[in-house]
Amino acid sequence: xxxxxxxxxxxxxxxxxxxxxxxxxxxxxxxxxxxxxxxxxxxxxxxxxxxxxxxxxxxxxxxxxxxxxxxxxxxxxxxxxxxxxxxxxxxxxxxxxxxxxxxxxxxxxxxxxxxxxxxxxxxxxxxxxxxxxxxxxxxxxxxxxxxxxxxxxxxxxxxxxxxxxxxxxxxxxxxxxxxxxxxxxxxxxxxxxxxxxxxxxxxxxxxxxxxxxxxxxxxxxxxxxxxxxxxxxxxxxxxxxxxxxxxxxxxxxxxxxxxxxxxxxxxxxxxxxxxxxxxxxxxxxxxxxxxxxxxxxxxxxxxxxxxxxxxxxxxxxxxxxx
Numbered sequence: 001x002x003x004x005x006x007x008x009x010x011x012x013x014x015x016x017x018x019x020x021x022x023x024x025x026x027x028x029x030x031x032x033x034x035x036x037x038x039x040x041x042x043x044x045x046x047x048x049x050x051x052x053x054x055x056x057x058x059x060x061x062x063x064x065x066x067x068x069x070x071x072x073x074x075x076x077x078x079x080x081x082x083x084x085x086x087x088x089x090x091x092x093x094x095x096x097x098x099x100x101x102x103x104x105x106x107x108x109x110x111x112x113x114x115x116x117x118x119x120x121x122x123x124x125x126x127x128x129x130x131x132x133x134x135x136x137x138x139x140x141x142x143x144x145x146x147x148x149x150x151x152x153x154x155x156x157x158x159x160x161x162x163x164x165x166x167x168x169x170x171x172x173x174x175x176x177x178x179x180x181x182x183x184x185x186x187x188x189x190x191x192x193x194x195x196x197x198x199x200x201x202x203x204x205x206x207x208x209x210x211x212x213x214x215x216x217x218x219x220x221x222x223x224x225x226x227x228x229x230x231x232x233x234x235x236x237x238x239x240x241x242x243x244x245x246x247x248x249x250x251x252x253x254x255x256x257x258x259x260x261x262x263x264x265x266x267x268x269x270x271x272x273x274x275x276x277x278x279x280x281x282x283x284x285x286x287x288x289x290x291x292x293x294x295x296x297x298x299x300x301x302x303x304x305x306x307x308x309x310x311x312x313x314x315x316x317x318x319x320x321x322x
Contacts, residue, residue, distance in 0.1 A: 016260025017272040024279045031286030038289050045168055049236070051281035052170035053078065053229030055274060057248070058255040059181035060225035062273045063218045065256050066185070068198040068265025069117065069124035071219065073131035074226040075248030077109045079241070080139040081230030085156070086148035086240025095156040102227050109135060110223025111216070118215040132249065139242035147241040150234060160235025170232045177225060182270040194218055198265025255280055 032039040057074050064071045081102045088098045109131065116127045150157065162169040185191040193214050196204040205211050229248075234240045257263050258279065259272030287297045 017269055017275065020259055020272055020275045020279060024275050024282070027279060027282050027286070031282065031289065035286055035289035038286055043285070043289075045171070047281055047285050048171040048174075049168035050285075051277060052168070052174040053232050054248070054251055054255060054281065055174040055277050056177045056225045056232075057222075057229050057252045058259075058273045058277045059178050059270060060222040061252050061256045062181065062259075062261050062268045062270055063185065063194055064124075064222050065253070065261050065263060066198045066265055066268030067194045067215055067218055068201070069215070069218070070128060070253070071113070071222050072125070072128040072249050073109065073113060073135055074222060074229075074252055075245035075250075076132045076135035076139070077106060077223055077226035078230040078233065078245035078248055079243070080109070080135050080142075081105055081227045082234045082244040083139045083143045083148065083240045083242045085231060085234040086150050087142060089150050089154060089156070090148055095154050098156065099231065102231055103224060106223040106225075106227025106230075107220055108223070109226070110220035113223075114216040114219030117219065118212040136242065143240070143242045145242065147239050147243075150238050150240065152238055156231070157235050157238060160232050160237070170236065173228065173232065177228070178270060178274060185268055185270055190214065190217075195266060195268065198262070198267070200266075251280060252277075 037043055057078070061071060061074065084105060085098060085102055088101060089095060093101075113127050113131045116122045117124045159169055159173070164172055185194075193204065193209050193211075196207070196209060197211050197214060201211055230244065233244055255277035256273050257276070259269060259274070259276030261268045261273060283300075284297060287300060288294075292300065
């Protein structure tokens with residue numbers, strides 16, 4: 001058995017994941033050296049808590065992009081759930097009932113958009129772009145633009161601010177969703193089907209796969225994960241707002257693509273997505289600790305992500321294949 005060839009094939013097959021892992025380590029070392037408070041337990045736990053909504057939504061977005069689709073409405077879905085959470089609680093709804101209602105809202109957002117994409121044949125970009133606008137518009141209408149406070153004594157606050165065995169609850173929720181996503185994508189028929197749909201939808205249809213149903217299911221999953229993110233943010237901040245999740249969808253998509261999932265479908269990687277999301281979170285966190293002006297933070301983050309993807313595509317993967 002030639003172990004050298006086995007290792008080489010493994011690296012080639014997972015080139016994008018290896019590249020983002022190397023970049024993740026590089027950025028971690030850079031900020032560890034340059035920012036005194038970066039490499040601390042407190043900062044890492046805070047980083048995990050803050051990045052949990054992106055990790056959750058990016059896990060679901062990996063499935064959507066693997067099918068060859070896109071969901072631009074995840075930020076708006078997060079916002080309407082975030083706002084509705086505060087509205088229901090301030091109107092004396094029990095917080096457990098509120099959780100069920102909010103998950104149903106996430107399902108509805110994914111179901112409606114998924115139906116038009118899967119069964120009416122409208123491009124995902126158009127449908128979710130319309131959803132991005134209309135869903136946030138509904139959130140604005142409900143809140144009239146105001147931020148609505150949530151009683152800090154309610155049990156739902158624990159989902160955003162609580163700890164279990166020294167780990168933030170949002171991070172634990174994110175790990176559970178990531179684990180479920182990994183199993184679904186890599187060890188189930190469903191994962192094989194959505195990969196097949198993204199690779200060649202016509203061939204998948206002819207092989208007997210109900211591509212419409214599984215595409216619909218994927219958008220529902222994405223809606224649910226966006227809703228969970230909205231709940232966590234509402235619980236962590238202790239308020240609901242229609243302005244929550246602005247630019248959230250771009251961060252989520254960037255994390256998925258940076259992690260090596262093919263933007264045109266057919267290949268998805270949960271591990272790469274998590275590394276991509278954590279890399280983006282580390283960059284943002286590190287720049288803040290370095291006291292970089294927030295006016296420059298988005299510019300620097302965007303440039304770093306672009307450079308990382310460019311180096312991955314142009315040099316890292318090509319050099320391995322040759």
